Amino acid sequence: MADVDLTGVEKRYGDTRALGPVDLHVEDGEFFTLVGPSGCGKTTTLRLVAGFEDPTVGEVSIGGRSMVGVPPEKRDVGVVPQQYALFPHMSVRENVGYALNFRPPPGGDADARVDELLDLVGLSGLGDRDPDDLSGGQRQRVALARALAPSPELLLLDEPMSALDARLRERLRREVRRIQRELGVTTIYVTHDQEEALAVSDRLAVMNDGRIEQVGTPREVYDAPATRFTAAFVGENNLFDGEVLELVDASSVRTATDVQGDGGDRPSLARVALDRLDATVTVATDAAVGERVAFSVRPESFTLDSEAGPAPTNALAGRVRETEFLGTATRLTLDCGEATLVVRVAADATPDGEVTVTFPPEAARPL
Amino acid sequence: MSRASGAFERVGLTRERRVRLLATLAVGAFLTAMLYYPVASVLVEAVTVEGAPSLDPLVTVLTDPFYTGAFGSALADPSAIPAGLAAWAANGFSWPGFGLVGFTAWQALLSTVASVALGLPGAYVLARFEFRGRETVRSLTAVPFVLPSIMVAVGFVATFGIDGTLSDAFAAIGLPRFSLLFTLELVVLAHAFYNAPLVVRIVSAAAERLDTRTLEVARASGAPRWRAAWDVLVPQLLPALGTAALLTFVFTFQSFAIVLALGGLQLATVEVWVFDLVQSFDLQEAAALATVEAVVSLSLTYAYLRYEARQARGGSGRTLDRLRFGAASARTRLAVGAYGVVTLVVFALPLVSMVAESVVGPNGFTLRYYEFLVARQTTAASFQTQPLTAVRNSLLFGFGTLALAVPLGVTVSLLTARGGRLVQVGGTLAFVPFAVSGVVLGLGLLQSFVFGTVLFGHRIVLTGAFAIVAAHAVGAYPFVTRSVSPLLARLDPALPEVARAAGASRLRALWDVELPLVMGGVLAGAAFAFAISIGEFDATVILAEGSESYTMPVAVERYLTERSLGPPSAMGTVLLVVTAASFVVIDRLGGAFDG
Numbered sequence: 001m002a003d004v005d006l007t008g009v010e011k012r013y014g015d016t017r018a019l020g021p022v023d024l025h026v027e028d029g030e031f032f033t034l035v036g037p038s039g040c041g042k043t044t045t046l047r048l049v050a051g052f053e054d055p056t057v058g059e060v061s062i063g064g065r066s067m068v069g070v071p072p073e074k075r076d077v078g079v080v081p082q083q084y085a086l087f088p089h090m091s092v093r094e095n096v097g098y099a100l101n102f103r104p105p106p107g108g109d110a111d112a113r114v115d116e117l118l119d120l121v122g123l124s125g126l127g128d129r130d131p132d133d134l135s136g137g138q139r140q141r142v143a144l145a146r147a148l149a150p151s152p153e154l155l156l157l158d159e160p161m162s163a164l165d166a167r168l169r170e171r172l173r174r175e176v177r178r179i180q181r182e183l184g185v186t187t188i189y190v191t192h193d194q195e196e197a198l199a200v201s202d203r204l205a206v207m208n209d210g211r212i213e214q215v216g217t218p219r220e221v222y223d224a225p226a227t228r229f230t231a232a233f234v235g236e237n238n239l240f241d242g243e244v245l246e247l248v249d250a251s252s253v254r255t256a257t258d259v260q261g262d263g264g265d266r267p268s269l270a271r272v273a274l275d276r277l278d279a280t281v282t283v284a285t286d287a288a289v290g291e292r293v294a295f296s297v298r299p300e301s302f303t304l305d306s307e308a309g310p311a312p313t314n315a316l317a318g319r320v321r322e323t324e325f326l327g328t329a330t331r332l333t334l335d336c337g338e339a340t341l342v343v344r345v346a347a348d349a350t351p352d353g354e355v356t357v358t359f360p361p362e363a364a365r366p367l
Numbered sequence: 368m369s370r371a372s373g374a375f376e377r378v379g380l381t382r383e384r385r386v387r388l389l390a391t392l393a394v395g396a397f398l399t400a401m402l403y404y405p406v407a408s409v410l411v412e413a414v415t416v417e418g419a420p421s422l423d424p425l426v427t428v429l430t431d432p433f434y435t436g437a438f439g440s441a442l443a444d445p446s447a448i449p450a451g452l453a454a455w456a457a458n459g460f461s462w463p464g465f466g467l468v469g470f471t472a473w474q475a476l477l478s479t480v481a482s483v484a485l486g487l488p489g490a491y492v493l494a495r496f497e498f499r500g501r502e503t504v505r506s507l508t509a510v511p512f513v514l515p516s517i518m519v520a521v522g523f524v525a526t527f528g529i530d531g532t533l534s535d536a537f538a539a540i541g542l543p544r545f546s547l548l549f550t551l552e553l554v555v556l557a558h559a560f561y562n563a564p565l566v567v568r569i570v571s572a573a574a575e576r577l578d579t580r581t582l583e584v585a586r587a588s589g590a591p592r593w594r595a596a597w598d599v600l601v602p603q604l605l606p607a608l609g610t611a612a613l614l615t616f617v618f619t620f621q622s623f624a625i626v627l628a629l630g631g632l633q634l635a636t637v638e639v640w641v642f643d644l645v646q647s648f649d650l651q652e653a654a655a656l657a658t659v660e661a662v663v664s665l666s667l668t669y670a671y672l673r674y675e676a677r678q679a680r681g682g683s684g685r686t687l688d689r690l691r692f693g694a695a696s697a698r699t700r701l702a703v704g705a706y707g708v709v710t711l712v713v714f715a716l717p718l719v720s721m722v723a724e725s726v727v728g729p730n731g732f733t734l735r736y737y738e739f740l741v742a743r744q745t746t747a748a749s750f751q752t753q754p755l756t757a758v759r760n761s762l763l764f765g766f767g768t769l770a771l772a773v774p775l776g777v778t779v780s781l782l783t784a785r786g787g788r789l790v791q792v793g794g795t796l797a798f799v800p801f802a803v804s805g806v807v808l809g810l811g812l813l814q815s816f817v818f819g820t821v822l823f824g825h826r827i828v829l830t831g832a833f834a835i836v837a838a839h840a841v842g843a844y845p846f847v848t849r850s851v852s853p854l855l856a857r858l859d860p861a862l863p864e865v866a867r868a869a870g871a872s873r874l875r876a877l878w879d880v881e882l883p884l885v886m887g888g889v890l891a892g893a894a895f896a897f898a899i900s901i902g903e904f905d906a907t908v909i910l911a912e913g914s915e916s917y918t919m920p921v922a923v924e925r926y927l928t929e930r931s932l933g934p935p936s937a938m939g940t941v942l943l944v945v946t947a948a949s950f951v952v953i954d955r956l957g958g959a960f961d962g
Binding site: 098 | 382383859861862864865866867868869870871872873879880883884
């Protein structure tokens with residue numbers, strides 16, 4: 001097992017910068033996810049760790065050992081690429097056992113090791129099949145078993161679920177997570193699916209345009225997006241811009257719950273001038289009057305006016321443009337002047353026409 | 368977390384890059400020695416006089432009306448152009464003639480038109496109809512690539528000559544005998560024999576890649592059937608047709624054996640004339656003329672490669688539905704039937720006639736021509752062309768070619784697999800053999816290595832046999848590359864990466880993963896290389912001149928000048944058997960040449 005460090009890593013192709021500079025630390029035994037839209041540099045990062053490409057600048061180290069000049073075959077990593085890249089001319093067994101040619105298992109019994117792995121991924125008895133004869137989910141398991149066979153210190157997964165349908169994807173990601181926990185192998189997982197990233201990771205890095213936007217636990221990233229990009233990319237969000245009118249004594253404002261601040265600090269509240277109204281929201285502790293601020297509010301933080309208390313703070317009026325029934329909730333798209341607002345309300349709500357929605361001050365996340 | 372990460376800037380080469388560099392250098396060295404240098408030595412001859420740079424040889428050729436016709440006269444004496452134009456106008460704008468080069472281009476153009484005319488209906492039938500044997504017909508369109516040109520010439524003599532099958536048939540029903548030998552029509556027809564299948568292959572392959580959803584969208588937009596086809600299908604097929612036509616023009620512009628055997632000197636093309644000049648030891652004029660030819664062929668080949676590169680490959684959409692042939696209208700079936708008869712006459716009859724000619728003597732069935740192939744060996748004087756020697760040489764050179772062309776072709780495939788600008792340049796250079804005529808290459812190898820050359824203070828002399836193998840390998844390796852590259856391109860690049868992450872070195876990953884997966888292409892390429900070596904005539908005939916290194920095709924040509932068609936037919940049949948066997952291997956293993 002090993003931790004992974006990227007220090008000042010950049011990858012350029014000619015004049016275009018594909019990645020970086022990036023600094024990243026992945027803990028030993030951690031399930032770490034790189035998530036972002038296509039072209040954000042997440043796969044490049046993975047390839048640099050695997051050694052398939054060399055950084056233009058900077059250094060990758062695995063287990064404290066610098067990987068400069070170390071080819072992939074000397075890195076002790078297991079790789080599950082997109083579409084799996086199973087060796088089509090080898091049986092399932094030969095695929096899984098391939099790395100054991102180079103890294104014999106302790107005790108030297110490669111056959112037993114292959115059986116153990118097939119068992120681990122639930123494919124016992126399918127060892128003699130051709131990869132072509134397997135279903136998508138089975139192929140994915142073979143790819144995973146193949147990567148894990150030599151007990152690598154690091155497991156790298158590049159969009160391993162992208163070729164599967166939604167239901168299978170959910171089941172297999174839980175299974176990958178179970179196996180990872182069982183083996184405790186440090187894992188870097190690449191996906192463009194933010195929901196998947198939230199579901200499986202110990203920690204994740206949100207990437208955009210070759211840079212890391214934010215690193216944190218799924219909860220941190222979801223609850224406290226640090227940048228506009230993260231706020232918009234991870235989960236659904238409403239973004240607001242405004243100007244601080246006055247700083248407000250936090251205790252004077254009625255809040256539904258206490259905000260979970262860092263180190264128990266009471267967050268600062270301020271009255272902020274928005275497009276058509278003033279709102280009282282959480283702002284950064286160093287915010288000053290007259291400053292431009294931005295914040296985000298999750299759709300589920302809104303309440304339909306009829307359900308709110310008698311003197312609502314932060315009330316926004318809008319016209320319902322779209323209503324989508326999602327099963328567990330109803331998603332409304334509201335036209336509020338120029339802006340569009342997305343809110344989630346109780347599943348049984350079917351509002352129409354003009355509505356007013358409110359959000360508590362602490363639901364606003366300063367960006 | 369310092370920003371001063373420049374300290375980590377990589378220096379030096381990884382092992383993988385070193386291996387790539389070494390392989391590139393090895394390929395470059397071989398091609399330089401056996402292709403670029405010999406060819407350049409011919410071209411240099413064309414631009415030097417007694418060692419000093421001079422354009423005189425080129426100017427001589429370009430201004431000689433014999434070579435360039437009216438163009439040459441104009442170049443030779445530009446002041447006479449107005450008078451010449453006036454005279455031309457006064458003559459009612461008669462065809463001015465553009466000399467040997469002009470004629471060569473003219474016959475190539477006619478051949479291209481004929482090949483397209485003969486090939487397009489075939490492409491239509493293959494793309495449109497489903498019928499028994501369709502796959503076989505499709506496979507057979509690859510046959511011309513492995514058929515020795517001189518053997519085809521024998522087949523055409525056996526069909527259209529004075530003693531040929533058609534003439535015999537005429538005589539049998541009381542009509543006068545006739546011969547089409549030494550007519551432009553027959554040369555053009557033989558070129559169509561060679562290149563119409565190419566047209567069929569390239570165009571029908573493109574048609575099979577068509578995404579018919581575009582057609583459906585056009586129809587749904589309100590276009591009637593013919594209009595939808597015109598607006599959507601034709602533009603998608605034109606690039607393929609252009610590719611096929613361009614390739615046909617390049618091939619027929621350089622045609623040698625067919626013209627030599629069926630047209631003789633009165634229908635000489637540039638290539639035949641270069642050969643004739645070499646034989647009369649007028650090497651400088653040969654070089655100058657060859658240079659003119661090479662410039663034309665190289666530019667056209669370059670155009671072809673650029674054009675081809677721009678064409679989209681493989682769609683993921685729905686492909687054309689084929690109609691069951693039995694369900695077609697009676698008129699369509701009649702037309703296709705008539706086309707079938709024409710193709711039988713053009714494609715099958717020459718081969719059948721040759722085989723028949725080899726076993727039919729004046730008194731009916733005979734094996735004496737085959738006996739001759741063996742018997743002459745023992746009785747012939749040493750200066751005569753001995754059949755068994757030819758067979759032995761052909762096989763020897765064939766295996767020698769395999770040993771060189773297969774590693775070379777596979778290496779080029781591997782080196783060019785990853786794209787990039789440098790690779791593009793390298794890839795284009797690697798296809799120079801397509802553009803350089805065999806006669807020029809043969810002449811170059813003869814002048815440089817066989818006559819001896821001085822490199823780095825050492826005098827290097829190669830035997831004719833080795834030079835022949837080198838020439839064959841140079842001509843054959845692009846076919847290996849073309850068989851392997853498409854398979855390599857389809858491989859998931861993650862495959863070798865996974866192998867490497869598993870602990871395999873780059874070369875081990877190549878051996879374990881990539882090579883097994885492209886093995887079909889390697890073997891098909893090998894069969895191609897063997898067949899091409901067995902049938903190669905142009906370079907061999909020059910390099911084998913006056914030596915013991917003659918091959919079967921050279922022997923066929925020498926026997927062809929004798930009275931009886933029997934011996935060349937017998938040897939041609941042997942050639943046919945060998946190349947047919949190669950073809951079966953290619954076909955089974957999926958060697959492709961779809962442009």
